[in-house]
Amino acid sequence: xxxxxxxxxxxxxxxxxxxxxxxxxxxxxxxxxxxxxxxxxxxxxxxxxxxxxxxxxxxxxxxxxxxxxxxxxxxxxxxxxxxxxxxxxxxxxxxxxxxxxxxxxxxxxxxxxxxxxxxxxxxxxxxxxxxxxxxxxxxxxxxxxxxxxxxxxxx
Amino acid sequence: xxxxxxxxxxxxxxxxxxxxxxxxxxxxxxxxxxxxxxxxxxxxxxxxxxxxxxxxxxxxxxxxxxxxxxxxxxxxxxx
Numbered sequence: 001x002x003x004x005x006x007x008x009x010x011x012x013x014x015x016x017x018x019x020x021x022x023x024x025x026x027x028x029x030x031x032x033x034x035x036x037x038x039x040x041x042x043x044x045x046x047x048x049x050x051x052x053x054x055x056x057x058x059x060x061x062x063x064x065x066x067x068x069x070x071x072x073x074x075x076x077x078x079x080x081x082x083x084x085x086x087x088x089x090x091x092x093x094x095x096x097x098x099x100x101x102x103x104x105x106x107x108x109x110x111x112x113x114x115x116x117x118x119x120x121x122x123x124x125x126x127x128x129x130x131x132x133x134x135x136x137x138x139x140x141x142x143x144x145x146x147x148x149x150x151x152x153x154x155x
Numbered sequence: 156x157x158x159x160x161x162x163x164x165x166x167x168x169x170x171x172x173x174x175x176x177x178x179x180x181x182x183x184x185x186x187x188x189x190x191x192x193x194x195x196x197x198x199x200x201x202x203x204x205x206x207x208x209x210x211x212x213x214x215x216x217x218x219x220x221x222x223x224x225x226x227x228x229x230x231x232x233x234x
Contacts, residue, residue: 082185082194 009067014144017068020059021141027056028130035126036117056133063137072139090142097138101131159216162190163224164208179203 012020031052034045063069071083072090079087105127109119165175165186172190176183179200188194189204196204196216205212222230 080181080185081197081200082188083182 009070010062010065012062012066012068014068014147017063017066017140017144018148020063020066021137021144024056024059024063024137024141025134027052027054027059028133029056031056032123032126032130035123056130060133060137063140066140068143069137069140071143086143086146087139089146090139093142093145094135094138098131098135101134156192157195157216157218158192158220159189160221161186161204161215164210164215165190168208175207178207 031049034049034052037045071079071087076084108117112119161175165172170178172186173183176186180203181200185194189196201212201216205215208215
């Protein structure tokens with residue numbers, strides 16, 4: 001197994017990765033929700049939106065460079081059988097998360113106007129960008145969560 | 156759950172987790188998971204581990220908890 005490749009990734013603890021994952025989800029998806037209320041272009045909303053986007057993209061970037069992200073994206077020959085099994089579970093969790101997000105998006109597109117949520121093209125572009133980032137980074141986040149449950153079972 | 160005596164035999168042979176991991180092409184972290192019983196190895200991995208220690212898989216892994224060393228010693232003395 002080539003372990004040298006791992007050293008170029010940031011060796012963050014699972015706890016830090018979980019924190020970054022939550023920050024990414026809140027930042028990216030919270031800012032998308034804010035976009036619905038930005039028609040009036042209030043400065044406070046614009047600044048909050050920008051801060052949330054920065055938090056989300058920053059957290060996603062750091063998460064992508066973590067060693068758990070290496071496990072999530074490494075070729076099969078570079079990780080061992082335990083890591084491979086955990087990665088499979090993490091990808092299954094990611095598929096479920098993405099499925100849920102797409103279901104919610106479908107509901108908002110179909111019935112959102114009843115509660116004043118109008119889906120425009122810029123919102124759809126933002127949605128796709130967030131979906132892409134979440135798909136790339138979520139496996140590492142779920143790997144960190146999986147390690148937490150293993151640690152708790154071992155105690 | 157699969158019980159094992161990897162930690163016992165590893166310590167007996169003076170191997171670190173990293174050294175053992177290198178011998179059987181695993182991540183050192185996985186050795187820790189195996190020793191704690193948090194991960195059950197594949198047949199191939201179990202055979203490779205047994206091979207490193209020159210033991211049978213039965214000596215290293217069991218579906219029942221292994222008796223404590225003190226118990227085994229007292230049984231051995233009596234016999």
